[in-house]
Amino acid sequence: MRVVTTRGTVRLLALEPGHPTPIPGEEINALKIIMNSGENIDVYPGLKQGARVRVRNGVFQGAEGVLAKKDDNQMLLVSIDILGRSVGVRILADDVEAR
Numbered sequence: 001m002r003v004v005t006t007r008g009t010v011r012l013l014a015l016e017p018g019h020p021t022p023i024p025g026e027e028i029n030a031l032k033i034i035m036n037s038g039e040n041i042d043v044y045p046g047l048k049q050g051a052r053v054r055v056r057n058g059v060f061q062g063a064e065g066v067l068a069k070k071d072d073n074q075m076l077l078v079s080i081d082i083l084g085r086s087v088g089v090r091i092l093a094d095d096v097e098a099r
Contacts, residue, residue: 047067047070047076047093047096047098048067049067049068049069049070050066050067051066051067051098051099052064052065052066052067052098052099053065053066053067053076053078053096053097053098053099054096054097054098054099055078055080055091055095055096056095056096056097057094057095058091058095060078060080060089060091063080064080064099065078065079065080065081065089066078066079067079067096068088070093074092074093074094075090075091075092075093076090076091076092076093076096077089077090077091078090078091078096
């Protein structure tokens, strides 16, 4: 429990709920280098315009669509087909996954 209440901790990484996954020191060092670089990073560099995505969280959870645009603030514009119409929805990058 001390780890979860440590300042700066958001959540534990786990492949299965209740079973924390150890992170190799090399990956932690690489993350520190990236974060200290001051450069803008792309959370999902594999997602390009036109990629099929699925919404993982929020009111559109489970909906699938096409990535229409990525903006500079980790927001995505996803085009979702609903009732024969395409609806554009702005979604946080963390809330979508490649389909």
